[in-house]
Amino acid sequence: MTNSKSGNKTSVIRVEHFNAAHRLENPNWDDQKNREVFGKCNNPNYHGHNYDLEVKVTGFVDPQTGFVMDIKELSDIINSQVLDRFDHRNLNLDVVEFEHLNPTAENIAYVIYCLLRERISEAVELKIKLYETPRNFVEYPA
Ligand code: NI
Numbered sequence: 001m002t003n004s005k006s007g008n009k010t011s012v013i014r015v016e017h018f019n020a021a022h023r024l025e026n027p028n029w030d031d032q033k034n035r036e037v038f039g040k041c042n043n044p045n046y047h048g049h050n051y052d053l054e055v056k057v058t059g060f061v062d063p064q065t066g067f068v069m070d071i072k073e074l075s076d077i078i079n080s081q082v083l084d085r086f087d088h089r090n091l092n093l094d095v096v097e098f099e100h101l102n103p104t105a106e107n108i109a110y111v112i113y114c115l116l117r118e119r120i121s122e123a124v125e126l127k128i129k130l131y132e133t134p135r136n137f138v139e140y141p142a
Contacts, residue, residue, distance in 0.1 A: 009058050009059055009060055009068075009125075010058070010059070010060070010061055010068050011056050011057065011058040011068070012056070012057050012058075012067075012068045012069055012071055012074070013054055013055065013056045013057075014054070014055050014057075014071055014074050014075055014078060015052065015053070015054050016052075016053045016054075016055070016075075016078050016079075016082070016083060017050070017051065017052055017053065018051050018053065018082070018083050018086050018087035018088075019048060019049070019050055019051070019087060019088055020048065020049060020051060020086050020087065020088070020089050020090070020091050021046040021047060021048045021049075021089070021090045021091065021092075022041070022046060022047070022049070022090070022091040022092055022098075022103040023041070023042065023043060023044065023046045023047070023092050023103075024038040024041040024042055024102055024103065024104060025038065025042055025102065026038075026102065046090060046092070049132050049133070051086075051108070051130060051131060051132060052130075052131035052134075052137075053078070053082070053112065053128070053129070053130055053131075054128070054129035054130075054131075055074065055078055055112075055116065055126070055127075055128060055129075056125075056126070056127040056128075056129070057069045057074060057120065057124045057125070057126055058124060058125040058126075058127070059123055059124035059125065068124060069120070069121070069124060074120075077116060077119045077120065078116065081115040081116055081118070081119060082112050082115055082116065085115075086108075091103040091108070095111075097111045097115075098111070105130050105132040105136065105137070105138045106138050106140070108130055109128045109129075109130040109138045109139070109140040110128075110140050112128050112130065112140075113126060113128045113140050113141070116128070127139065127140070127141065128140045
């Protein structure tokens with residue numbers, strides 16, 4: 001019996017967590033417009049979120065290992081590429097990718113995708129789900 005030639009792909013999902021501060025701002029707008037659009041997330045002195053991250057890798061099961069991807073390896077890649085850079089950091093000030101990119105959940109998910117894609121085989125699909133609060137989350141790619 002094999003799971004690799006059936007034509008159905010399998011997803012493996014690793015859940016991680018990080019805390020980070022951010023401030024949402026469009027530097028092309030004045031203070032009033034920034035406050036109107038971003039509300040509390042425009043607070044000049046930053047504010048924190050407890051982010052929950054789900055990384056989904058989808059592909060065919062390797063008949064040799066029985067894995068789509070070694071989930072320990074996936075965890076190590078998320079740690080080195082994302083958590084070591086983002087956890088307990090100020091995203092605006094400490095993470096170079098957000099120097100000129102507003103650190104919205106949408107943009108954070110995109111940056112995470114790009115950082116992980118560098119290290120994960122093109123043979124598998126990658127999807128990022130990022131929770132900024134328990135009720136607000138984004139997915140990339142959609
Ligand atoms: Ni916020």
